[in-house]
Amino acid sequence: MSFTNRREVLFLYTVKDANPNGDPLNENHPRYDEDTEQVLVSDVRVKRTVRDEWVRQGKRVFVDSEPKTLKARFEELKAMTGKNTGEEVMRECLDTRLFGVTFALGNESFSWTGPVQFKWGRSLHAATFEFIQGTSAFATEGRGGKEKEQRSFRNEYKVPFALVAVYGIANQHAAGFTGADDADLEDLAAGLWQGTDNLITRSKNEHKARFFLEIKYRQGFDGKIGALDEKVALCLSDGQELIRDRQKALRRLDEILVDVTPLAQALADKKEVIETVRIIKDRELRLKGEERFKSAGCNNIELR
DSSP, rough: OOOOEEEEEEEEEEEEEEEESGGGGTTTTTBOHHHHHHEEEEEEHHHHHHHHHHHHOOOOOOOSSOOOOHHHHHHHHHHHOOOOOOHHHHHTTTTHHEEEEEEEEEEEEEEEEEEEEEOOEEEEEHHHHEEEEEEEEEEEEEEEGOOOEEEEEEEEEEEEEEEEEEEEEEOHHHHHOOOOOOHOOOOHHHHHHHHTTOOOSSOOOSSSEEEEEEEEETTTTTOOOOOGGGGEEEEESSOOOOOHHHHHHHHOGGGEEEOOOOHHHHHHHHGGGGEEEEEOTTOOOOEEEEEGGGGGGGOOOOOO
8 A cells, every 4th residue: 555644754874085977978976056055966877876775675676877778677577577568567576656757668659757756856055076087097098909008097086075865755646556555665765775874986985874853744734844855954053153165175074063943843843744754863963953853743763
């Protein structure tokens, strides 16, 4: 049975000496807002993190990041599921039930709007972007097959530190069509947290999940608080304001506090229509105004 309660999600994670989301049309430079100098992370990157974790866990997904044609992948899934039509097969896949799909193969074509949608992630502060050059492991081949003594150069970009916020919403009406259920939403929460911690590649190492909040509204409620990522802010560990230059100089999590006071107040204002608030927090993350979550009915924060 599909889930029937609307959800909103806020997820925070840190990036250290890594590339959060490179832009292939800009020499893989980290995506960023030119005016505010905030790091940007596309919703596609967030979904890929989650999908990759589901693949590691052995869950069935449609987009498994392997290079193959749509027809080849569809035939694989038909054999796995014992289903024949595109719609039947897509309902067997966790990612299409939650994120939607556009399918066009043979005489069958359809498009589903996924019940779970993410805003672009954005760092809670201005960041620095560093350009690094190095040499490759091997020399390039010269004319006539002769080996050059000079090795080729490689270029890359990294962000020394960023605390990124991602906002998402789960629409129960779309879930009724794709078949996404409460267990799928549990898999989503696990995929966000564990998938971020499992981004262990050269460009994505030192991604660390720090905070997860899920609002589950009472059945029948169709509203939202909205933009939960804009209801948290950073200040220095001594409570002082973070000016732009100091934001760009951040290098460690222990230099800052995350002020959740506006978020806790927004939850308290909606308390009558909220069924539960679930919070997971990394032990190293320090929150300002954490005690105010109790007024919103959240009396237990899971520490990891």
